[in-house]
Amino acid sequence: MTPKTASAPMAAQTTTTLPGAEVLMRALVEQGVEVIFGYPGGAVLPIYDALFRQNHIRHILVRHEQAAVHAAEAYARSTGKVGVVLVTSGPGATNAVTGLLDALMDSIPLVCLSGQVPTALIGNDAFQEADTTGITRPVTKYNYLVRRPEDLAATVHEAFAIAQAGRPGPVLIDLPKNITVGNAPYKGADEVKPRVGKVQVEPDRDAIVRAVAAMKNGRRPLFYTGGGIINSGSEACEGLRKLAKLTGFPVTSTLMGFGAFPGTDKQFLGMLGMHGTYEANLATHGCDVLIALGSRFDDRVTGRLDAFSPDSFKIHADIDPSQINKIIPVDQPIVGDVGRTIALMIEEWEKQPAYEHKAELTAWWEQIEAWRALDCLRFNQDQAPDAIIKPQQAIQRIYELAQQTGRDTFVSTEVGQHQMWAAQFFKFDKPNRWLTSGGLGTMGYGLPAAVGAQIAHPDALVLDVAGEASTLMNIQELGTIAQYRLPVKLFIINNHYMGMVRQWQELLHGSRYSESYSDALPDFVKLAESFHAKGLRATRMDQLDDVIREALAHDGPVVVDLCVAEGENCFPMIPSGAAHNEMILGPEQEERGAKVTREGMMLV
Amino acid sequence: MQQEAPGSAVISLLVDNESGALGRIIGLFSGRGYNIRSLTVAPVDEHGLVSRVNIVTTGTLSDIRQIKAQIERLVPVSRVVDLSSEGPHVAREMALIKVVSSGEPRTEALRIAEAFRARAVDTTASSFVFELTGSSDKLDSFIELMRPLGLAEVSRTGIAAICRGPQTIQNN
Ligand SMILES: Cc1ncc(C[n+]2csc(CCOP(=O)(O)OP(=O)(O)O)c2C)c(N)n1
Ligand SMILES: [Mg+2]
Numbered sequence: 001m002t003p004k005t006a007s008a009p010m011a012a013q014t015t016t017t018l019p020g021a022e023v024l025m026r027a028l029v030e031q032g033v034e035v036i037f038g039y040p041g042g043a044v045l046p047i048y049d050a051l052f053r054q055n056h057i058r059h060i061l062v063r064h065e066q067a068a069v070h071a072a073e074a075y076a077r078s079t080g081k082v083g084v085v086l087v088t089s090g091p092g093a094t095n096a097v098t099g100l101l102d103a104l105m106d107s108i109p110l111v112c113l114s115g116q117v118p119t120a121l122i123g124n125d126a127f128q129e130a131d132t133t134g135i136t137r138p139v140t141k142y143n144y145l146v147r148r149p150e151d152l153a154a155t156v157h158e159a160f161a162i163a164q165a166g167r168p169g170p171v172l173i174d175l176p177k178n179i180t181v182g183n184a185p186y187k188g189a190d191e192v193k194p195r196v197g198k199v200q201v202e203p204d205r206d207a208i209v210r211a212v213a214a215m216k217n218g219r220r221p222l223f224y225t226g227g228g229i230i231n232s233g234s235e236a237c238e239g240l241r242k243l244a245k246l247t248g249f250p251v252t253s254t255l256m257g258f259g260a261f262p263g264t265d266k267q268f269l270g271m272l273g274m275h276g277t278y279e280a281n282l283a284t285h286g287c288d289v290l291i292a293l294g295s296r297f298d299d300r301v302t303g304r305l306d307a308f309s310p311d312s313f314k315i316h317a318d319i320d321p322s323q324i325n326k327i328i329p330v331d332q333p334i335v336g337d338v339g340r341t342i343a344l345m346i347e348e349w350e351k352q353p354a355y356e357h358k359a360e361l362t363a364w365w366e367q368i369e370a371w372r373a374l375d376c377l378r379f380n381q382d383q384a385p386d387a388i389i390k391p392q393q394a395i396q397r398i399y400e401l402a403q404q405t406g407r408d409t410f411v412s413t414e415v416g417q418h419q420m421w422a423a424q425f426f427k428f429d430k431p432n433r434w435l436t437s438g439g440l441g442t443m444g445y446g447l448p449a450a451v452g453a454q455i456a457h458p459d460a461l462v463l464d465v466a467g468e469a470s471t472l473m474n475i476q477e478l479g480t481i482a483q484y485r486l487p488v489k490l491f492i493i494n495n496h497y498m499g500m501v502r503q504w505q506e507l508l509h510g511s512r513y514s515e516s517y518s519d520a521l522p523d524f525v526k527l528a529e530s531f532h533a534k535g536l537r538a539t540r541m542d543q544l545d546d547v548i549r550e551a552l553a554h555d556g557p558v559v560v561d562l563c564v565a566e567g568e569n570c571f572p573m574i575p576s577g578a579a580h581n582e583m584i585l586g587p588e589q590e591e592r593g594a595k596v597t598r599e600g601m602m603l604v
Numbered sequence: 605m606q607q608e609a610p611g612s613a614v615i616s617l618l619v620d621n622e623s624g625a626l627g628r629i630i631g632l633f634s635g636r637g638y639n640i641r642s643l644t645v646a647p648v649d650e651h652g653l654v655s656r657v658n659i660v661t662t663g664t665l666s667d668i669r670q671i672k673a674q675i676e677r678l679v680p681v682s683r684v685v686d687l688s689s690e691g692p693h694v695a696r697e698m699a700l701i702k703v704v705s706s707g708e709p710r711t712e713a714l715r716i717a718e719a720f721r722a723r724a725v726d727t728t729a730s731s732f733v734f735e736l737t738g739s740s741d742k743l744d745s746f747i748e749l750m751r752p753l754g755l756a757e758v759s760r761t762g763i764a765a766i767c768r769g770p771q772t773i774q775n776n
Contacts, residue, residue: 133624138635142679145623162679195620197679322673325666 015187020152020180021050024113027156029056030189033084035075035455036060037068041088043115043128046180060455060484063476065092067448069099069170070474073108074435074452078410080233082163083452085112090128093174094135098442100170101139105439106256107231109168111159112140118178119147132174141169146176149184154192161194167320168231203317203336203344211291211315211332212348218289218313219360220367221249224272224301227256227438228294228318228338230431236260236339237431240293243346248361250368252280254295255423258434263427269368273301274574275420278376278583279368281572284309285580286367292316294338297327298439299576307579317341376572377424378588385542391493391564394544395421395465398491401548407461409433412449414470415441417499417570422465424570444473447490451477454486461489461552468494468561469518478531481557489551490559492524495566503569507584528559537561608664612641613688614695614765615672616773620680621647621655628678629657638663638671642697642740642762654682656773658695658765660740665689683773687765695765699743704731705754713753720746731756 018026024047028036037060040048051059062068065087072083083103087096093114103110117126122145133145142162144155152175159171215221223244229236237260244251244267251261252272261268270277272284284290290312295301297316302308308328316324317334324333334341355361381393395418402409411426412435413419419436428434435453437445450464464471471492481488501516528535534554538547544562551558571586619625626645633640641660648656661671668686675684687693701722703713706729717724717734720742726733736746740763747758767773 134627137624137628138631143624195679197681198676320677322670322677324673326670326673329666 015185017183017185019046019050020149020175020182020184021046023153023184023186024156024175024180025050025054025057026186027153027189028084031157031160032081033057036084036086037062037071037075037452038086039065039068039088039092041092041115041128043089043117043177044086044092044113044175044180046177047086047113047115047175059086060451061480062448062451063479064474065095066099066444067451067474067477067480069096069103069110069112070442070445070448071452071455072110073099073103073106074412074449075456076108076110077230077435078432078453079456080432082109082111082160085110087112087114088128089115089117089132090130093130093132097136097139098440100136100172102437102440102442102445103170104139104141106437107168107227108170109163110170111156111163112170112172114172114174115180116145116174116176119176120178122176132172136172139170140172143172143174145174146179149179149182152179152184153187157187157189157192158194161196165196166199167228199319200321200335201319201337201340203334203341205344207332207334208341208344208348211317211334212345212352214289214313214315214332215247215249215291215345215349216352216355217357218249218287219357220287220364221247221289221291221361222283222287223249223251224254224284224290224292224295225251225257225260226254226293226295229257229260229342232294232337232339234431236294236337236342239339239342239346243342243349246346246349247355249291250283250365252276252284254298254301254438255436256438257295258423258426259428259431262429264429269372271423272580273298274303274576275424275570275572276574277424278374278572278585278589279371281574281580281583282371283368287312290314292318292330293342294318296323299327302328303574304577304579307581309580374585374589376585376589379586380588381541383541385540387541389538389541389544389562389564391418391495391499391568392421392425393541394491394493394562394564396425397544397548398463398465399426401545401552402461402463405461405552408457408459409461409463410435410450410453410457412436412446412453412462412464414446414464414466415443415500416467416470417495417503417568418465418467418493420500420570421493443467443470447471447474447477447488448480450488450490451480451486454488455484462487464488464490466490466492467499468492468496468521468524469498472522475527478528478533478557478559482532485556487554487556490557491548491551492559492561494521494524494561494563495568496521497566499568500570506569507575524559524561528557533557533559535559535561537563539563608666610662610664610667612660612662613668613686614693614763615659615661615668615675616685616687616765617657617659617675617681618648618683618773619655619657619678620682621653622680625655625680626657628680629659629675632674632678633659633661636674638667642760644762644764658763660763685767685773687767690767691771692768693765694768695739695763696737697740697743697761697763698735698737699747699758699760700725701734701736701747701750701755702731702757703734703750703754704756706730709753713750716746716749716753722746
C-alpha cells in the first residue's frame with residue numbers, strides 16, 4: 001500500500017514522531033471522532049492502551065464485532081458523521097464483514113480499524129492472522145493494509161475522506177501490530193491530499209434544464225426519492241420539500257429515503273416497491289414523468305423490469321454514475337449531488353415558462369386519491385379485550401403512542417415482516433430517524449443500531465421494532481445496553497415464526513413451513529431481567545397499549561415481548577417477477593391475484 | 605429493455621501500482637459476473653507508480669458502459685477508456701507457439717511461419733517455438749494453421765492496446 005499522498009518525503013525537522021497507536025488517536029481526534037464502537041484483542045492492544053490514556057474519544061464496548069459495525073452505522077446514519085469501528089485481527093475482522101457489507105449496500109460512511117499481526121508475520125498463518133484486506137475488498141468502498149509507519153497518519157485522513165466522498169461507504173484500515181507499537185510520524189489532515197476518486201458534485205446545467213423541461217411537460221409526474229437525499233444532508237431534504245410544494249407533484253420514497261420528505265404530508269404516497277403502498281406503486285406504474293432522486297432502482301423497488309413504469313420519461317439523479325442506466329434505462333441522467341440537483345431544479349422550475357398542465361395534474365391527484373381510498377394498509381383487528389393482537393396493530397400502536405410522547409424518536413428495525421410493517425405504519429417527518437438494513441437485509445441489525453443511535457442521541461427515544469428471530473441474532477447487545485445504561489426500547493413482534501420466510505413459503509411453496517418456526521424461544525421477559533433491563537409482555541388486546549405505554553415511560557432499557565398472531569402476511573405485496581400493477585392485496589382489500597411466475601420464484 | 609448484441613471491447617485503465625489493486629479489478633469482474641477474455645498489466649510510468657491494465661471483455665453496449673462506470677469507482681484507478689468505442693485503436697498481442705513435428709508437416713509449418721512473419725526463437729531437430737506478434741485474429745489463424753502440423757503448446761500475452769493518433773489515455 002503506497003498512497004501517493006503518504007509517500008512524499010517528510011519534512012524531518014517539523015515532524016512529530018509518536019508511537020503508531022498515538023498517531024492513530026491524534027488523526028482520529030483531528031477527524032472529529034468522538035465515539036468508537038469496538039472490541040479488544042491481542043492485535044489491537046496498543047490501540048486500546050492509547051485509548052485508555054486519552055480522553056477525547058469515548059469507546060463503546062459492544063458484545064460482538066458485527067454489532068460494533070451496525071452500531072457505528074446507526075451512529076453515522078442518525079448524525080451524518082462517520083461511524084468508527086475498532087476490531088482485532090482474525091476473528092474480530094471476520095466478524096465485522098457482515099456489517100461492512102451492510103454499510104456498503106446502504107451507503108453509510110464508516111471507518112473500520114482492524115488489528116493485524118506484525119508485518120513480518122503476514123502470510124505465515126500466524127495466530128489470529130486473516131487476509132483482512134483480501135476478505136473485505138468486496139465489502140468495502142476501499143481498504144488499506146498499512147505497511148509503513150510513514151503512511152499511517154495519511155492513510156487515516158484519506159480513509160475518512162473516501163468514506164464520505166461522493167456516495168459514502170465503509171473503509172477499512174488494517175493495522176499490523178508493529179505499526180501501532182513502533183514510532184510513526186504525525187501528519188495533519190491539511191498535509192494530505194486524499195485520493196477520493198472522481199466525484200462530480202455539481203450537476204450539469206443542461207441536464208437540469210432538460211429534466212425540468214420534461215417535468216413541466218408532465219401530466220402524471222412522480223418523485224421517486226431515496227437514501228441519497230438523506231446522505232446529501234438536511235439542505236437536500238429541505239430542498240425536496242420546497243421542490244414538491246413548488247411543483248405540487250406526488251412523492252414516493254424507498255425504504256432508505258424515509259424522512260427526506262415528511263411522511264405525514266398529503267403529497268407523500270408512502271413507500272413504493274415490493275411492500276409499498278397501492279397508491280405509490282400504481283402511481284409508479286402509471287406516471288408519465290418519473291423523477292428519481294438519490295435512489296437506485298433496486299429490484300425490491302422495480303419488480304418486473306420490463307413492466308416497470310412503462311410509459312414514463314425517466315430522470316435519474318445520482319452522485320454515483322455507475323447507478324445510472326444500471327438496471328433501468330433512463331431518458332435524462334443527472335450526475336451530481338442530489339441536494340445541488342434539487343436546488344438547481346428549483347431555480348430552473350421558476351425560470352422556465354409556467355407549468356401548463358395543472359388540470360391534468362389535478363386529474364392525476366384524483367386518480368391517486370382514488371387509489372389511496374382503497375386504504376391498502378387497513379387490517380381487521382378484533383377489539384375484544386382477550387383478542388389476539390395482530391402484528392400490524394402492535395406496530396401501529398407503538399408508532400402512535402411513541403408519537404404521543406412528543407419526544408424526538410429514532411427507530412431501528414430488524415429484518416422481516418415487522419420491518420415492512422414498520423416501514424408502512426411509521427411516518428417520519430425528519431430525516432436520519434429511520435435506521436434499517438435495506439440493501440443487505442441483515443437480521444440482527446436493529447438492536448446494535450439502537451445502541452448506536454442512543455449513544456449519539458442520549459436524550460432521544462430510541463426504539464427497535466424487532467422480530468423474535470432476528471433479535472436473537474444480536475441479543476447479546478443487551479449487555480452493551482446495560483453497561484452504558486442506554487434506555488433503548490426493544491419491541492419484539494413475536495409471531496413465533498420467521499414471518500417473512502413463512503409468508504413466502506405460504507405463497508410460493510405450498511405452505512410447507514420448512515424450518516421457519518421459531519422453536520424453543522427464550523422467555524424474553526426473564527431474558528431482559530437477566531440483562532438488567534425491564535421485561536414486559538402483552539398477549540391480549542387489552543394489554544397492548546398499557547404495556548407499550550409502560551415501556552415508553554420507563555427511564556431505562558425495556559424488552560417488550562408482544563405476542564402476536566402467527567399467520568399474518570404483509571400486504572400489499574408485489575411478488576418477485578410481477579409488475580407494480582399486479583400487487584397482491586390484503587384480505588381487507590379487493591383481491592387482485594397476481595400469478596407468481598417461476599422466474600419470480602428465483603428472484604426471492 | 606431491448607437487448608443489443610453482445611460484442612467485444614477493449615478497456616484500458618491506469619491504476620496506482622499498489623498491492624491489491626489488480627485484485628480489486630479482477631474481483632469487480634468476477635463479483636459482477638463480467639467476462640475477462642484477456643488481461644495485461646505492467647507499470648508504464650518512469651517511477652513505476654502507475655500500471656496500465658488492458659482488458660478485453662464482452663458484453664452489450666450498456667454492459668460495457670456499466671463495466672467502465674464500475675471500474676471508475678475504484679479509488680486507485682485514475683483513468684479508464686473504452687478504446688473500442690472511443691475512436692480507432694491498435695491492439696496487439698504476442699504468442700509463443702510450439703510445434704513438434706518432422707518431415708513434410710515441419711517444412712509446411714516453417715513455410716507458413718515465414719508467410720506470417722513469425723520468428724523461430726527456438727529450434728530443435730523435432731520442434732520450433734515461433735514468436736508471433738499481431739492482432740488476436742492473426743494469432744488465432746496462425747494457431748489454427750499450426751494445429752494439423754504438430755501444434756503442441758501455446759502461450760499468449762493477451763493484448764496491449766493504445767488509441768491511434770495524437771490522443772492519449774490521459775487526454776482522450
Ligand atoms: C442474517 C440473515 N439470515 C437470514 C435472512 C433471511 N430472512 C429474512 S426475514 C427472515 C425471518 C425474520 O424473522 P423475524 O425476525 O421473526 O421477523 P418476522 O418476519 O417474523 O417479522 C429471514 C430468516 C436474513 N435476512 N438475514
Ligand atoms: Mg417473527
